[in-house]
Amino acid sequence: MKLTAKQRLFADEYIKSGNATEAYIKAGYSVKNNGSAKAASSRLLTNVNLKHYIDAKMAEIESHKIADAKEVLEFYTRVLREEETEEVAMATARDVITIRKKPSMKDKLSAAREIMKRYPLDDPVVKAQLRKLDADTRISEARAKSYEDGGQDVTKAVGTFIDLLKEGVDQNHENQSKQSSDS
Template identity: 55%
Template sequence: MSRGLTAKQRVFADEYLKDGNAYQAAIKAGYSDNYAKAQSSKLLENVGIKSYIDAKMSEIESKKIATAREVMEFYARVLRGDETEEVVVAGLDGAEVVERKPQLKDRMSAAREIMKRYPLAGNDPALAEQLRKIKAEADIAEWKAKELLGDNNAEDKTTLIDDIGGEADGANN
């Protein structure tokens, strides 16, 4: 990453990354005041310095963004009560900062977030039944739409039984 840069150029680039001021970065890197005034913007155009700065910026950005694994690990720590937060508590002698474990509502919220990502339809009979019902309702709606449009295959002799009243669809029409 810093291949081809002199020590001064590397210091310039690192200082520039701190505050974005090319003139101050050049001074801190050891360039003269006159050179810094006249050439600091040219230093930023140097291909080696520019690629060094770009690489460092992308490294900094990637460290700022949490990965999905980090997020799931955080939710799991909250769910288990392992994560703590500092809260200010008022007492007789004034306010003090204490560490507090997640409250039940926080733990339940973490559990919901985890379950959004890892539903256990196969392990939860109630959820599996809800999914089966939704699928059946979708199949019925699709069949009715085809029937109204006349798209149902004439050879398909399947009779649709409506779940209300147990009669064949269209029997009372």
Template identity: 80%
Template sequence: MKLTTKQRLFADEYIKSGNATEAYIKAGYSVKTNSSAKAASSRLLTNVNLKHYIDAKMAEIESHKIADAKEVLQFYARVLREEETEEVALPVGDGVVTVEKKLSLKDRITVAKEILKRYPLADP
């Protein structure tokens, strides 16, 4: 995927905003009128290499947003070992104070059940 610096900037801005005209301007292309920028940005989006770059970046972004099974199990283990806390807002006078507290026994039991679902014991 050979893209110019401006094309790469355009693609990155387009991914951020979803607005091709705005991305075209921010990438540093010369613009006479807004309608010329709109037409030029639409043409730019038909570039096959640019499309591949945008698709690859979007896939990368999405894959980082989704927790995988290992990450979930590691979180469950931290909860079970009391390594995770939660913030709780408590009223104090006219204001509110936020404090960190350990998760409840009920939460830890729920997590333990979730772990056992994935690793069932032979003995019921």
């Protein structure tokens, strides 16, 4: 994107105000009157490189408005640690006052649940679900490869994957039974 300094300034001013004529004048272009500035700014807006620059800047601005996963997790952590507060209005005999309130136990538990959804640790159910998904993926890939190879014996490959899946589920069931009896 090769833009002159004036073109870049024009684009930045246009992004701020949304007014091409005003941006053209603020960018330092010489104009005889508003009519000529309007016509020249309209022509300038048809410049492909300038359009790409404006689109890129607008996308950058929009991306800063949306919270990313890290920011959300940091918020949940601040709630859990009681670092976030909220203003609550309270009525007194004479007036209404606002106080800063720490998160309730319910809010902290909700934040903890949201964090743990992203970090399942060693949950046996989650492990079993992941094994099943992995096995389903391998079965699908084997079927696709079989079709590509002209339909060779998929039944054997699918049977093997199903056996592995059953073995993993049975093992998970045994582990859960042990945990239940130990409790």
